[in-house]
Amino acid sequence: MTDPAKYRRQIEILRHADATSVTEILTRYAIVIGAALLLWISTGQTLMLIWGFVYTVLNGVYIFVLRAPNLPKTRGAYCALFLASMIISTWYAAMTIYLTTLDSRAYEFIGICGLIGLGLYNLSRHTDLTFLALWDTLLLTLCVIGIVLAFVAKTETQSHQVAIVFAGFGINAYYMMTYLSMMRTRATLRSAQEAEVQSQKMRAVGQLTSGIAHDFNNILTVIRGNLDLASELPNLAERELMLDEARAGTDRAAHLVRQLLAFSRKSQMMRSDIALGPFLEDFAVSLRRLLPETVRIALSGTLPDLSLRADRQLLETALLNCAINARDAMHPEGGILRLSAVVDTAAHEVAILIEDTGPGVPPAMIDRITEPFFTTKQVGEGSGLGLSMVKGFAEQSGGRLELRNQPSRGLQVALILPLV
Template identity: 40%
Template sequence: MAEWRDRTVPAEPGAPAQDGYETRYRALFEAIDDGFCIIEFVEGPEGPLSDYIHIEANSGYARHTGISDIVGKSVYDIAPTEAPAWVRLYRQILDSGQPLRFEREFVDAGRFIEVSAARVEPASLNQVSVLFRDITARKTAEIALRASEAKARDNNLRVSLALAAGAIIGTWFWNIPEDDITIDEAFAKAFGMDAAAVHERISFEKALETVHPEDRPKLRAAVGKVLVEGGDYVNQYRTLRADGAYHWLEANGRVDLDATGAPFLFSGVLVDISQKRALEEERDRANEELRRLNETLEERVSEQTAALLDREDALRQAQKMEAVGQLTGGLAHDFNNLLAAISGSLELLQTRIDEGRHDRLDHYVEVARGATQRAAALTHRLLAFARRQTLEPKVTDPLALVRDLEDLLCRTVGPHIDITVQGGAQAASILIDQNQLESAVLNLCVNARDAMPGGGRLAIRVTDCTVAPPEAEELGVAPGDFVEIAVEDTGSGIAPDLLERVLEPFFTTKPMGQGTGLGLSMVYGFVQQSGGHLVIRSEPGRGTTVALRFPRSGAALPVAEPRRVEAGPVSVAGRTVLVVDDEVLVRMLLVEVVQDLGLTVLEAGNGPDALRILQTTPAVDLLLTDVGLPRGMNGHQLVDAARTLRPDLPVIFVTGYDETAVSGNRSATERTEILTKPVDLAELTRKVRDFLS
């Protein structure tokens, strides 16, 4: 090492003794917080000056690269895979004499570094000085930021597509203080406006010009009322559309107030109800005609009744579209809030990075992640309502599950309600999706809380019961042995005429804006999907009992196993995973997660391409595929074709909807797992390890 120092720091005439100079030089050298080294080019594998040796380095070198004892080592010693690239980079500085500043990933060190390098004069020394620092944290934050921005753009697109679906013809936002209305492209198209109108300022009076003159006074009065009171807004009126005719619309929206109580934003959606009104008029005419029919004309009555039923079905569909429109107005408001949280966090994250303030970056990442999880929970709730949620039934002790929920339920309903959990010591087990059962019990307890605003008692009872044939026939279920989970409250109860409707989708007894009517219908759908049935008993003023009954399971409860500690990548010898997803960003994410496990990854964007890879690459050990794929072959069909080649091929489905399209009639022995989007990366890693380890 002394040999290198003598060549790098020559003694000047009249300088102090070498030992004193060396001491001060070394102190200054080590005082540099950044990493610093001097490299000297020597003969290498490709001839003269094709390798370099580190002849000087401070302690910062080890801090910023994680590589110690660097002096005297060649770049091929510390970075064999990247050595040629580093040699070419620094040789450029040596040959040109021009300093260079750049950022680069130091793959062999597992870090990103920011480098400033310059030639040491005279050029005949063949030396370059390098000053650098570790910027891995900043680069990681930038990568996360870009990924979050891409996800935010994707969420914006999905919300726009959702609003454009079905009977919803457009969205609009009114900046009330500035009297500035903005519309989307669907709105402009529906009203025959030029596409440029999306970017123009439109006043409320200007917008009224498209409304039928007879409906304008009523519309002004309704808007004036909601501007004073705030809250939700629903109104029906006729507007002049692009075809030159007036059509009935329903406007669903909401007025938000600022901190002073003044209205500042009116946001909403427009729903086409022309078909609904026409069907209602046709139904009334059909009813009148039916009443005039002679009772002896049985054949004519039958024909007219069948036609009426068809019209009734069409009317119910139109009414459902109207309800979906009302629900979507609320969803648009919720999604806008979530997107605002994500977008704001990303902007603050970028601002802090630009300012060089890195102390709270993780906070903004967590805020964005939390908003994303809430958005995912919202979509999962809608999928559950449609009875398309992916269930993972497990043998479960229902009493233990409810007892584990007791603390959460107490905090949810509040201290003014007394909760008790009761159950027999020998309660039978059931085969159930535990997460969905927890959600169902929580939903019922929230309903019970709302029925007892002044306080009361809430009892949850878990008991065994047998449904005898007479009761089973009355309920329309199969007789047998069940486990009943009953939620009983002392609240206001439900009137008999409403009790018949409480399981209908979108029906709610709560005021506008305080309930969607999805909760109880979701619970009902889950219970039926799990092979059980639901019973409601209620009396006004005496309370309500909702009982969930599930078939008893003859299987023994699983014995808890010690939690495994995931350590290091799985064995990579001959292990290959094929990732199939038509969404490029999702596929890129899945590929990166699998590669981080040390596995070889092949990828495809559709079923036919994936099948060709399987036919030409027999060494594929695991298939990770989306369900909804383009090019005429979905994920289910791809797996069927793949297992004609490899009957034992493990498969992990990644899906955002409809578990029946994934599981079908497949048995658990077929080595198939299911993950729902957005993907939990930790769960994905665990399932891949389980299949390949």
């Protein structure tokens, strides 16, 4: 996994752990604010109010940033969020230790409850946040040590001091064992996921054998047949015609290989800035030449004056695959193929939409038609790589592919790509 992808995943995990449950967030704020007010009333110390206010503000800003839709998924952003989480946890834990130093059983009880709450929260939120889990475990260890020292200082008998030390050791050992158990569980899950990936690869090889071999054999038959004919024909013009057909066959074979590479995210992309409006206008003109007269091309009248950065040839190939699928869906009656673009300025991306007036896709299949080698066509009519190649191109370009059936009739394919 590349660094940008790794940090994007880490931030998404952090967002899911800390900023998705509104109920949990509001409950935590209510407890902290309520505790700060009660402690201030009972002790008269302004520090209690300062603690509650600072924690609520810091955590509120942290969650607001985490929930921002345009939050950058970079290493710097992850490090800043990681540091903010460390500071917030440390600020919360500081009050836990401070309360145990006060000469009051009630405050000691509140401090211990705060420690337990912090421990349960930190252990429950980590799934793949290794560094934060390590920090939180260390923080809990320091809290336990601080509380043990505070209690030992207040206890006169040696037997009670030993009991307190062992109790602290037991609490800390529990958290450490829970953390190690979590790590082992993660390792087991990762091994199971890797085994499943390998199994999927083997199934894909089987599908490749049945789905691609037929296409390659057809292409090779065309090439071989034309070469054989070219060697027998005396007329130079006729020989050149056969050689042109053989060259076209090699181009089709190369295109099929390019589809496979795009699906596997291993094709070499030659990115450039593409003016979206003129590009779609030129593409619509090309479609009118390629598609039959029964299919009418409807281009949106207001195209955005923006640019995106992508491989122009692969983008054309991806949209052509979508258009061919739309043509096949409307065969033989024909219909309308709509081409448009919708800009999301907040997410800084554009969705290129291709819509047809065909029957749509059965709901049970709509999640499968982007799988490699999955096709609803007859054997030999399609390799099942068209939409999987489009999906691979979109993801390799930093975007995504979305499919949805339209309420009226037909399928909408949204190729979503980042803007320049």
